[in-house]
Amino acid sequence: VKFHATIxxxxxxxxxxxxxxxxxxxxxxxxxxxxxxxxGRVLEMELEADxxxxxxxxxxxxxxxxxxxxxxxxxxxxLKPLQEVL
Amino acid sequence: VKFHATIxxxxxxxxxxxxxxxxxxxxxxxxxxxxxxxxGRVLEMELEADxxxxxxxxxxxxxxxxxxxxxxxxxxxxLKPLQEVL
Numbered sequence: 001v002k003f004h005a006t007i008x009x010x011x012x013x014x015x016x017x018x019x020x021x022x023x024x025x026x027x028x029x030x031x032x033x034x035x036x037x038x039x040g041r042v043l044e045m046e047l048e049a050d051x052x053x054x055x056x057x058x059x060x061x062x063x064x065x066x067x068x069x070x071x072x073x074x075x076x077x078x079l080k081p082l083q084e085v086l
Numbered sequence: 087v088k089f090h091a092t093i094x095x096x097x098x099x100x101x102x103x104x105x106x107x108x109x110x111x112x113x114x115x116x117x118x119x120x121x122x123x124x125x126g127r128v129l130e131m132e133l134e135a136d137x138x139x140x141x142x143x144x145x146x147x148x149x150x151x152x153x154x155x156x157x158x159x160x161x162x163x164x165l166k167p168l169q170e171v172l
Binding site: 042 | 094096106109110112113116118119120121122123124125126127128129130131132133134135144147148151152163
């Protein structure tokens, strides 16, 4: 079965985020009342697995492989059988 | 009221994604059966608004300001009053 996975990889709370700070400055310049802007990565992919449980394990293993364990945290934002996505 | 917003900004389907292709190559090299890997940005932020409706409007306006309308699409992944996040 094919699954569609959405993975978020974000900087840990304590880690300085210069890109987020720059975006926050831009948004404040535009007049928006925002704080604590953080920029991370989102990965979308299709993966082949025998069951939803296996798909979840695979997606989390992939997220773990792509994240930097010292500076980043990852989460599985969504996991759906592919026909539901189409 | 303060809200926590999670915004996704991703390349449109037809747009070539070299970073996604590179990540896909790495994952396949590690033995994962993945396809169609796409890499985008996730933004987390706190914003001040009078109501959830206003917060949603503001978050979508911010997403629209940060996305490139020619190449990217944006979506509001999550919006929660701040106390629920803490």
